[in-house]
Structures are given as C-alpha cells and as structure tokens.
Amino acid sequence: MAVVLDPIMNSPVPTEIKQASSTELQITWSDGQVCTYPVAHLRRNCRCAACVDEWTGAQILKPSDVNDSVKPITLNPVGNYAINIEWSDGHKSGIYTFEHLRELCPAQ
Ligand SMILES: [Zn+2]
Structure with missing residues (x-):
C-alpha cells in the first residue's frame, strides 16, 4: 500500500510575513525556516504576464527597470497558495x- 501525499498540503506555508x-x-x-528577502529582488522576480512572457517564459522586465528603492505597499493573500504584492512603483499584478x-x- 502506497500512501499518496498531496504535495501542496505538504509544502511549507508562511506563518508570518513582516x-x-x-x-x-x-x-x-511553517517548517521553521526564516527567509529575509531584499524587496527589490522580489520585485525583479515577478512572474506576472507583464514581467515574464507567458509563452516563452522569457523575462520581459529588466533588472534595471526596477529601482532599488521600490517598496511593497500592500500584501494580499491569494487563496492558500500565494500572495499578491502591490508595489510602490504602481505594479500590482504580481502573484508570488x-x-x-x-x-x-536567499541563502542565510
Ligand atoms: Zn509583474
């Protein structure tokens, strides 16, 4: 008998974002790992359709397009699998x- 584990249910989830x-x-x-992200790094790694070509996966957003001073304005939970970040540069379609x-x- 094999036990089938749901990979989503067994993936770690954020317990605190600050x-x-x-x-x-x-x-x-939830597994105890703590990650500290430079926010500009998150902004540069946005995978929304405006930042990454949906068909080829090629990055449209250039790192130089993102100012180092960019800040998250609001964080919104998306279901139980992602967060949406609204940025100070007006970009709000990114789902992480x-x-x-x-x-x-980043490696700690
Ligand atoms: Zn984006």
Missing part, C-alpha cells in the same frame, strides 16, 4: 506562490 527593515521582507515558514517564494529564499 517588514524586516525598510528594504527587506521577512517570511517565517509560496513555492516561488521558497525558491527565491
């Missing part, structure tokens, strides 16, 4: 799945 400093966002995960956020977690 502004760590004026330029960093900190996420604490928890899986993507874990990939972006």
Whole structure:
C-alpha cells in the first residue's frame, strides 16, 4: 500500500510575513525556516504576464527597470497558495506562490 501525499498540503506555508527593515521582507515558514528577502529582488522576480512572457517564459522586465528603492505597499493573500504584492512603483499584478517564494529564499 502506497500512501499518496498531496504535495501542496505538504509544502511549507508562511506563518508570518513582516517588514524586516525598510528594504527587506521577512517570511517565517511553517517548517521553521526564516527567509529575509531584499524587496527589490522580489520585485525583479515577478512572474506576472507583464514581467515574464507567458509563452516563452522569457523575462520581459529588466533588472534595471526596477529601482532599488521600490517598496511593497500592500500584501494580499491569494487563496492558500500565494500572495499578491502591490508595489510602490504602481505594479500590482504580481502573484508570488509560496513555492516561488521558497525558491527565491536567499541563502542565510
Ligand atoms: Zn509583474
């Protein structure tokens, strides 16, 4: 008998998201990992249709298009799998799945 595990249910989820400093966002995960993200890095890794070509996966947004002073204005949960971030540069279509956020977690 094999036990089939739901990969979504067994993925870590954020238990706390907070502004760590004026330029960093900190996420604490359900498995205990703590990730501190430079916010400009998150903004540059947006995967929405305006930032990444939906068909080819090629990045449209250039790192130089994002000012280092960009800030998250609001964070909105999207279902139980992602967060939407509205940015100070007016960009608000970006959705960051928890899986993507874990990939972006900088080495501590
Ligand atoms: Zn985007």
